[in-house]
Amino acid sequence: MADFNTHVFTAAAAASFGATVCTKLLGLPVSTALLLTVGGTIGGVLPDIDLKHSVPSKILFAVFGAIAAIAWMFARLDDFSVLELWLFAIAIFLLIRYPLWGVFHQFTVHRGALHSLIAAMMFGVLTAVTGEHVLQLASAVSWLLAGFVVMGVIIHLALDEIFSVDFIGARIKRSFGSALKLLDTQRIAASCLILFITLVAWFWTPPITELVLLWKNNQTLWSELLLPEYFLRPAP
Numbered sequence: 001m002a003d004f005n006t007h008v009f010t011a012a013a014a015a016s017f018g019a020t021v022c023t024k025l026l027g028l029p030v031s032t033a034l035l036l037t038v039g040g041t042i043g044g045v046l047p048d049i050d051l052k053h054s055v056p057s058k059i060l061f062a063v064f065g066a067i068a069a070i071a072w073m074f075a076r077l078d079d080f081s082v083l084e085l086w087l088f089a090i091a092i093f094l095l096i097r098y099p100l101w102g103v104f105h106q107f108t109v110h111r112g113a114l115h116s117l118i119a120a121m122m123f124g125v126l127t128a129v130t131g132e133h134v135l136q137l138a139s140a141v142s143w144l145l146a147g148f149v150v151m152g153v154i155i156h157l158a159l160d161e162i163f164s165v166d167f168i169g170a171r172i173k174r175s176f177g178s179a180l181k182l183l184d185t186q187r188i189a190a191s192c193l194i195l196f197i198t199l200v201a202w203f204w205t206p207p208i209t210e211l212v213l214l215w216k217n218n219q220t221l222w223s224e225l226l227l228p229e230y231f232l233r234p235a236p
């Protein structure tokens, strides 16, 4: 399996490239480009969330705790005093980072059902829902963010699979085939739960039409967008 640094750097590189393309193509603000880069990078470590006592799992639960606490704080800004807001936010963060983290690891196995393509789809749908309802993003941006998270997850799975081949010795390690899979056939119940969560969450996703419209209205030539002008029009 690829190590943590490889996962973070590859996902961050791909996500920042993708975010640059989307920013140019769709005329997005820089803040959205940063959000997409962060989303793609988080996606790049997400499948290892079930690796207990690992850096990715602790960081991801801390990030989710912080997002939940901040989102709650801004949603209830008018209802509570500063001290109450602050104390509740800390409680939400600690609840997600410790008890929820512990419970999560009681039920998950590393490289199990969450290390699959159907889980990538679930992470994408959940991101679209979170973007719309928790982060209060525009529906087009929520779906773009979902796309970046899915891209990050698929890069992660592909990297793990690539690293399970020992290129120098031309041997295939025992982990080959366990990283990039459609679903975990060893754990059917867990795979069904993933499909069920995806299906239920789908009802809360924002409409995708806004993103399709944004895409259609910005039909720039890809070659003009990607390459410097002097490549396209050589000096006479």
Ligand SMILES: [Zn+2]
Pocket (backbone or CB within 6 Å): 001, 047, 048, 115, 156, 160
């Ligand atoms: Zn992995």
